[in-house]
Amino acid sequence: MEVGGLWSGVYPSAKGSYADFYVDVANAVLGKGELMVKPEESRMNIRCIELARESAESGRTVEWKD
Numbered sequence: 485m486e487v488g489g490l491w492s493g494v495y496p497s498a499k500g501s502y503a504d505f506y507v508d509v510a511n512a513v514l515g516k517g518e519l520m521v522k523p524e525e526s527r528m529n530i531r532c533i534e535l536a537r538e539s540a541e542s543g544r545t546v547e548w549k550d
Contacts, residue, residue, distance in 0.1 A: 490545075 505521070512519045531548070539546045 508517075508520045511517045535546050535548060
């Protein structure tokens with residue numbers, strides 16, 4: 485829902501599986517395939533989570549600076 489022009493609430497997400505993630509990493513280490521999620525993609529997602537946490541804790545919008 486929008487509150488004062490800002491989004492507030494729970495955003496639905498797909499169910500994940502940490503087990504599948506680690507199987508994928510193990511397969512990549514063993515040379516059985518490439519990683520499904522590349523390190524570059526993970527980095528950007530982690531940065532997004534960090535900024536969301538900072539925004540929530542400070543109560544303000546934070547800018548994405550790379």
